[in-house]
Amino acid sequence: MSAGHSEHLFVPGSSFLHRIPPQCKVASLVLFVFAVVASPREQYWAYGAFAALMVVLAAAAGLPILLLARRLTIELPFVAFAVLLPFVAGGPRRDIGPVSASIDGLWGAWNILAKGTIGVGATLVLTATTSVPDLIRGLERLRLPSALVAMLTFMVRYADVITAEMQRMRIARLSRGYDPRWLWQARAVAHSAGTLFVRSYERGERVFLAMQSRGYDGRMPSAGGLAASTRQWLAALALPAAATVVMAASWLARS
Amino acid sequence: MTPPALKVSSLTYAYPDGTFALRDVSFSVTAGERVAILGANGAGKTTLVLHLNGVLGGGPGEVHVGGLRVEKANMRECRRRVGIVFQDPDDQLFMPTVAQDVAFGPANLGLTGDVLATAVDDALKAVGMAHVGERAPHHLSFGQRRRVAVATVLAMQPELLVLDEPTSNLDPASRRELSDVVRHLDLTVLIVTHDLPYALELCPRTLILNDGTIAADGPTIELLADEALMTANRLELPFGFDARRFAP
Numbered sequence: 347m348s349a350g351h352s353e354h355l356f357v358p359g360s361s362f363l364h365r366i367p368p369q370c371k372v373a374s375l376v377l378f379v380f381a382v383v384a385s386p387r388e389q390y391w392a393y394g395a396f397a398a399l400m401v402v403l404a405a406a407a408g409l410p411i412l413l414l415a416r417r418l419t420i421e422l423p424f425v426a427f428a429v430l431l432p433f434v435a436g437g438p439r440r441d442i443g444p445v446s447a448s449i450d451g452l453w454g455a456w457n458i459l460a461k462g463t464i465g466v467g468a469t470l471v472l473t474a475t476t477s478v479p480d481l482i483r484g485l486e487r488l489r490l491p492s493a494l495v496a497m498l499t500f501m502v503r504y505a506d507v508i509t510a511e512m513q514r515m516r517i518a519r520l521s522r523g524y525d526p527r528w529l530w531q532a533r534a535v536a537h538s539a540g541t542l543f544v545r546s547y548e549r550g551e552r553v554f555l556a557m558q559s560r561g562y563d564g565r566m567p568s569a570g571g572l573a574a575s576t577r578q579w580l581a582a583l584a585l586p587a588a589a590t591v592v593m594a595a596s597w598l599a600r601s
Numbered sequence: 602m603t604p605p606a607l608k609v610s611s612l613t614y615a616y617p618d619g620t621f622a623l624r625d626v627s628f629s630v631t632a633g634e635r636v637a638i639l640g641a642n643g644a645g646k647t648t649l650v651l652h653l654n655g656v657l658g659g660g661p662g663e664v665h666v667g668g669l670r671v672e673k674a675n676m677r678e679c680r681r682r683v684g685i686v687f688q689d690p691d692d693q694l695f696m697p698t699v700a701q702d703v704a705f706g707p708a709n710l711g712l713t714g715d716v717l718a719t720a721v722d723d724a725l726k727a728v729g730m731a732h733v734g735e736r737a738p739h740h741l742s743f744g745q746r747r748r749v750a751v752a753t754v755l756a757m758q759p760e761l762l763v764l765d766e767p768t769s770n771l772d773p774a775s776r777r778e779l780s781d782v783v784r785h786l787d788l789t790v791l792i793v794t795h796d797l798p799y800a801l802e803l804c805p806r807t808l809i810l811n812d813g814t815i816a817a818d819g820p821t822i823e824l825l826a827d828e829a830l831m832t833a834n835r836l837e838l839p840f841g842f843d844a845r846r847f848a849p
Contacts, residue, residue: 479697479737499697506739507691552692559654559685560706560757561677567708569701 355417355473362581363407363475367574368484370582375472377586379465385593387457392596393464399588400467407475414470421466428458478502483571496566500553508546515542604668605629606761606789607653612662614648614813622648624813626662632760635783635790637800637821640810641835646793649810650763653791654683667760681710684754688766690738690746699725699741699749700734706757724756725749728782744775748782761789768796797838801825801847809834822847 358364363371385392404414435451476484482502486495515538519525524534554562574582607630614623622645630636640646651657652664655671664671671679687693696702700721707720725731728748738746747767754762764783768776776796780803783790794800800807800821807824809817811834817824824830825844831837838844 479701482697500695502697503695503738504691549692552687552689553695555651555656556685556687556693557695557705558656559680559683559687560753561680561709562705563677563709567705569697570704 355470356477357407357409357413357474359408359475361407361475363403363471366578366582367487367572368476368480369487369571370484370574370578371472371476372481372484372488374582374585375468377583378468378589381586381589381593382464382468383461385596386600387453387460389596389599392592393460395592396464396589397467399585399592400464400471403468403471403585407471409471409474414467414474417470417474418463418466421462424458424462428455428462431455431458479569480571483569486569487571487573492566495569499566499569504546504549507549508542511545512538512542603632604665606632606634606667607791608663608665609649609652610663610665612649612652612660612664614652614657614660614662621813623652623660623662626810626813626815628808628815628818630761630789630791632667632789633787634806635792635804637804637807638791638793638810639795639797639800639807639824639834639836640816644810644834645813646810647765648813650685650765650791650793653761653763654680654685677710681706681757682760683763684757684759684761685763686747686750686754686765686767688769690743690750693750693753694738694746697737698734699730699736699738702738702749703734703753703756706753710757720756720758724752727755727786728752729778742775744771744778747771747775747779751779751782755786759788761791762786763791763793765793766795767792768794768799797825797836797844798842801844809836811835 382396385396401411404411431454432447432451433445435448435454437448437450439446439448441447473481479502482495482498485498486492519534519538609629610627612623612626613621615621626645626649638646638649648657653666653671655664655673655676658671666679666682669675669678669682694702696705703721703724704717707717712720721734722731725734728751730745730749730752733741733745733749738749741749751762751764762783767779767783771779776799780799783792783803790803792800792804804821807817807819807821808815809824809830816834817830822844825838
């Protein structure tokens with residue numbers, strides 16, 4: 347229970363990127379991703395430029411590229427889908443070595459791969475330089491509805507507790523000689539899931555009781571984020587600004 | 602004359618299915634007293650505790666805290682005055698960081714800015730946990746979490762501290778660290794527990810609950826030494842423990 351999943355993405359540091367207020371970073375990330383997604387897929391060089399921006403950012407934050415590369419593996423399921431696309435999509439085809447691939451599918455695969463990788467990469471830089479509580483403070487300052495902020499807060503707090511509970515139930519199951527591995531044994535797993543749900547629900551009631559006892563009246567206190575200065579905003583928005591320039595240039599180059 | 606820290610009069614409570622959890626419970630506690638509440642599982646201890654800050658209520662009888670009646674109109678002040686530390690610290694600590702969690706209560710009372718920060722610092726210092734403010738609760742050991750849970754309540758500057766099973770799942774060192782904390786608090790304290798030596802160590806006075814009624818109310822040492830009383834209330838001392846040895 348001690349090693350929290352929710353914290354393991356954060357890489358402690360004191361770089362410029364670490365110190366910039368979280369709300370600026372979140373806004374900057376979202377705008378950056380918009381610029382990337384809005385760029386035409388035919389302009390390969392634009393994606394080189396976006397990737398270069400990412401590398402510069404990671405270096406500025408003092409993040410080891412290898413670490414980011416390892417974390418990028420989270421997008422593998424999407425990559426698998428992208429790799430399949432040229433073979434299942436319709437339209438005109440062309441031969442690549444021994445196999446024939448759909449041209450539309452190839453473009454689609456490239457589009458998903460390039461934009462996805464850059465988007466995930468940027469998100470990884472954000473999560474590596476921002477602790478989870480800070481991230482929540484940032485979202486709160488960006489006026490995310492308070493119900494959503496509260497839900498995120500509880501999710502972060504209880505993800506580990508519930509995972510640990512699940513782990514204990516699994517061990518208890520194993521200890522009694524039952525190790526379901528096959529689909530037809532799903533019944534036991536479903537039972538566990540049901541039990542876990544009921545337990546979590548009951549925990550929710552106990553947490554609510556504890557909240558009430560400390561004067562909760564339906565409104566969570568602010569997470570206490572600090573306002574960002576104009577300079578910090580300008581610094582944070584330099585990234586999406588650069589990306590927007592690249593995007594505009596790629597559209598101009600296309601026409 | 603100052604009113605008693607806690608006065609419970611003829612408190613009765615039945616669950617919706619009709620089973621009585623409390624029947625005509627009356628007692629009072631003077632300011633600064635430490636009182637243990639003992640009783641077997643299902644004796645009504647937790648139900649009693651939840652009446653003290655008005656989470657449960659609606660039955661006959663009254664609860665007064667420092668002279669103030671626990672009722673809807675006074676609920677906010679009552680919940681400030683009565684600090685309940687629940688059994689599972691994972692239920693009590695629900696915010697992402699320790700400091701945010703300790704700030705939850707005082708923030709609900711309207712504290713902000715530096716005053717709030719000071720309240721948080723003071724409470725964490727009182728339980729010897731000043732260094733963990735920015736940590737996540739689930740990264741602390743169980744004993745540390747229990748002490749932080751006490752801090753979350755102390756930050757509201759309560760007049761009555763209620764500890765529900767404070768020693769469950771604690772190792773002996775954490776158990777002693779917690780008793781050091783409790784002993785140094787200048788507060789009225791109620792301790793609900795199955796840990797009889799702990800009750801003896803911290804509380805000069807004990808109430809025994811049985812089936813929703815008060816079966817005994819007296820000096821802890823005398824009650825624990827009364828074998829017939831103990832057996833009648835399904836209470837047992839640990840093996841080899843002789844309460845009479847501690848008699849004055």
